[in-house]
Amino acid sequence: MNVVVCVKQIPDPAAPQALDPDTKTLVREGKLILDDSDSYGVEMGLQLAEQAGGGEVTLVSMAPHGETSGLRTALAMGAARAILVSDEALKGSDALSTAKVLAKAIERANPDLVLAATEATDGYTGTTPVQVAELLGMPSITFAKKVSVADGTVHVERQTEAGYDEVEAPLPAVVTVTAGVVEPRYPSFKGIMAAKSKPIDQLTVADLGLDASQVGFAGARQQVVDVAAAEERKAGEIVPDEGDGAQRIVAFLEQLKLI
Amino acid sequence: MSIDKVWVLAESAGGAPISTTLELLTEARSLGGTVEAVTWGADGAATAPVLGEYGAVTVYDVGDLGNALPGAPVAGAIAELIRSGNRPDVILVPTTYDGRDIAGRLSAKLDLPVITNVVGLTVEGDEVRSQHAIFGGAQVATARFTGDRPWIFVVRAKSFAAEPAGGGAPQVTQIPVPDLGATNTATVLARHVEEREGPKLDEAEVVVSGGRGLGSAEHYALIEELAKLLNGAAGASRAIVDAGWVPYSHQVGQTGKTVKPTVYIACGISGATQHLVGMKGAKNIIAINKDQDAPIFSVADLGIVGDVHKVLPALIEAIKARS
Numbered sequence: 001m002n003v004v005v006c007v008k009q010i011p012d013p014a015a016p017q018a019l020d021p022d023t024k025t026l027v028r029e030g031k032l033i034l035d036d037s038d039s040y041g042v043e044m045g046l047q048l049a050e051q052a053g054g055g056e057v058t059l060v061s062m063a064p065h066g067e068t069s070g071l072r073t074a075l076a077m078g079a080a081r082a083i084l085v086s087d088e089a090l091k092g093s094d095a096l097s098t099a100k101v102l103a104k105a106i107e108r109a110n111p112d113l114v115l116a117a118t119e120a121t122d123g124y125t126g127t128t129p130v131q132v133a134e135l136l137g138m139p140s141i142t143f144a145k146k147v148s149v150a151d152g153t154v155h156v157e158r159q160t161e162a163g164y165d166e167v168e169a170p171l172p173a174v175v176t177v178t179a180g181v182v183e184p185r186y187p188s189f190k191g192i193m194a195a196k197s198k199p200i201d202q203l204t205v206a207d208l209g210l211d212a213s214q215v216g217f218a219g220a221r222q223q224v225v226d227v228a229a230a231e232e233r234k235a236g237e238i239v240p241d242e243g244d245g246a247q248r249i250v251a252f253l254e255q256l257k258l259i
Numbered sequence: 260m261s262i263d264k265v266w267v268l269a270e271s272a273g274g275a276p277i278s279t280t281l282e283l284l285t286e287a288r289s290l291g292g293t294v295e296a297v298t299w300g301a302d303g304a305a306t307a308p309v310l311g312e313y314g315a316v317t318v319y320d321v322g323d324l325g326n327a328l329p330g331a332p333v334a335g336a337i338a339e340l341i342r343s344g345n346r347p348d349v350i351l352v353p354t355t356y357d358g359r360d361i362a363g364r365l366s367a368k369l370d371l372p373v374i375t376n377v378v379g380l381t382v383e384g385d386e387v388r389s390q391h392a393i394f395g396g397a398q399v400a401t402a403r404f405t406g407d408r409p410w411i412f413v414v415r416a417k418s419f420a421a422e423p424a425g426g427g428a429p430q431v432t433q434i435p436v437p438d439l440g441a442t443n444t445a446t447v448l449a450r451h452v453e454e455r456e457g458p459k460l461d462e463a464e465v466v467v468s469g470g471r472g473l474g475s476a477e478h479y480a481l482i483e484e485l486a487k488l489l490n491g492a493a494g495a496s497r498a499i500v501d502a503g504w505v506p507y508s509h510q511v512g513q514t515g516k517t518v519k520p521t522v523y524i525a526c527g528i529s530g531a532t533q534h535l536v537g538m539k540g541a542k543n544i545i546a547i548n549k550d551q552d553a554p555i556f557s558v559a560d561l562g563i564v565g566d567v568h569k570v571l572p573a574l575i576e577a578i579k580a581r582s
């Protein structure tokens with residue numbers, strides 16, 4: 001079984017983030033890392049391919065400046081290869097344009113199953129995987145907390161408001177996984193060394209047969225017009241616990257008439 | 260071109276509209292023009308009288324979906340209606356599991372973009388602008404569409420207050436699901452309801468949440484006990500959901516639930532921006548954390564710099580002693 005895992009390489013969320021003052025989009029000029037949310041999809045893909053007794057995990061990513069650091073992390077976990085779409089024309093792409101690019105790239109790997117995170121940590125739009133499914137003409141099951149494959153069918157426990165649903169769809173299909181669906185492995189030293197020589201197929205917008213006017217700032221039909229500081233909360237009372245912490249909270253709750 | 264028609268995806272559960280549906284209908288009225296709703300599911304149309312009360316004059320009902328997952332068929336029916344010439348200016352979609360599926364499918368079908376994580380909407384001339392909490396809610400971004408309508412906004416829960424408008428029963432029109440081929444083959448085999456005591460996380464007046472500072476999964480029982488004592492709901496940071504201590508349904512934050520309780524009690528939560536964006540709207544925030552520099556204290560009304568393993572049990576005992 002061949003699995004494609006969509007992975008995003010993002011600015012380190014732990015580092016200070018900045019917006020470009022002109023375009024008001026996230027600055028992605030520094031080193032990018034594998035979005036933590038994607039490590040679950042990578043692990044899930046590896047496990048499903050192993051259980052199926054064969055097949056490979058191909059990573060598909062779109063990133064500026066031919067960035068590969070995040071891809072190397074996922075390759076070190078065990079993915080076989082990667083397709084990276086990198087093109088100056090992609091800067092400023094909205095979710096739908098991104099989905100068009102990813103769909104074209106995914107088609108090249110001819111997968112049985114496409115995995116993605118429910119949303120990326122940086123932009124958190126959360127619609128791209130379903131847009132990809134629609135563009136590829138595949139069924140999609142989002143918010144998976146458990147995934148298995150048997151007899152050409154993917155079986156998913158899908159998070160719901162009330163609990164979870166058992167949902168299935170025939171392959172090929174797109175599935176988005178929540179964090180915690182599996183425990184991602186740490187890349188081994190051997191894996192890290194092996195990742196250095198794994199193939200990364202780097203493509204441009206033209207390679208995918210897409211028109212540059214459909215993507216990037218040229219193709220985006222939405223824009224951020226303003227960014228302003230949010231209303232600040234009034235500074236609170238921050239006190240060290242000197243054995244009276246619980247009593248202070250009780251007094252606070254009393255004042256709100258909650259106890 | 261003014262705003263003449265706004266559609267609301269009126270998601271329902273158990274024969275009643277979910278609270279976000281009513282919030283969106285209320286907001287739709289203030290955008291101008293006619294408000295119409297789309298319902299789906301076996302008992303979706305049964306909610307029409309309530310939708311009317313909140314301002315919908317027409318309800319388009321996709322009807323019973325059988326065991327199909329709603330994303331593809333509902334988006335398919337809506338896209339077909341739009342292609343037939345019935346074109347709204349704005350579509351408001353609730354940020355729910357199914358709402359996001361429908362919005363994504365619809366966006367690709369219509370080749371129109373979608374704006375998600377909306378927390379506010381304003382009308383500027385002939386445009387609708389959306390507000391978004393970014394960088395953990397420290398800043399507010401304002402966005403707009405620059406292309407063709409309908410403009411699809413996916414809106415977070417509790418962004419607006421729901422107020423009835425006293426409208427009458429709307430006209431209900433059935434809309435069919437076209438043949439969608441493979442895209443409409445995701446089938447629900449069984450539904451599992453996880454019994455949860457007490458109020459729902461996003462409706463509770465008190466939310467007690469735990470984070471990594473609890474040390475281990477077993478200590479989450481303290482969070483549940485305190486939540487129960489206060490007739491509240493138990494929440495969690497992403498860190499402990501990722502670690503598998505508690506189910507995803509407990510998660511508060513950017514990728515989880517948005518909560519706006521009267522009081523939010525954060526226990527052993529450092530306050531990553533991912534978490535703050537989901538709870539910063541609480542009227543009162545109490546934080547217990549051993550690190551005095553934890554970002555959670557920047558939003559706390561009362562912050563106790565101390566060991567959650569000492570403060571929490573003492574707090575539970577003190578509240579028990581009062582009842």
